[in-house]
Amino acid sequence: MRWVVPPSASRGGHTRLTRDAQLVFSPEKINLIEILRSVERLVQLSSCSGKWRLEMITYEVNLEIDREVAEAYGAWLRSHVDELLAIDGFQEAHCHEVESESDGPLCLTVHYRVETREQLEAYFREHAARLRGDGVAAFEGRFSAERRIYRKLW
Secondary structure, eight states, rough: EEEEOHHHHHTOOOOEEEEEEOOEEEEEOHHHHHHHHHHHHHHHHHHHHOOOOOOEEEEEEEEEEGGGGGHHHHHHHHHHHHHHHTTTTTEEEEEEEESSSSSSEEEEEEEEEEHHOOOOOOHHHIIIHHHHHHHHHHTTTEEEEEEEEEEEOO
């Protein structure tokens, strides 16, 4: 089964979306700008149509780290993030330092982009206990973590 993007959404009917989420372009009119616009329209259309959508989940981890171990924790965190990015569905990660005037704990937020909720759930079932346990074993009592899951509405 193939889903075809309506001409009104694909700027002249030069694109279509296959069931396996491949964007297909007609050969008579291909350029980079057209490709980018088509992808953008496709994401907007698919999120409204209910037939197919890019689910992309944001998984957020908020950390408070004792300043005495912040450097070592940061090195560990870098390798931890690399391990997560090797797991199916994890696409990218960004780490942010929360700006603060105080001498309190170092506050970091890590945002992971995960393709689907199902892949995030698989991470929780198959990997989370071990990967989180590595941090607890190395820095027990020296950090805290809170987690949130976001799904994009628009």
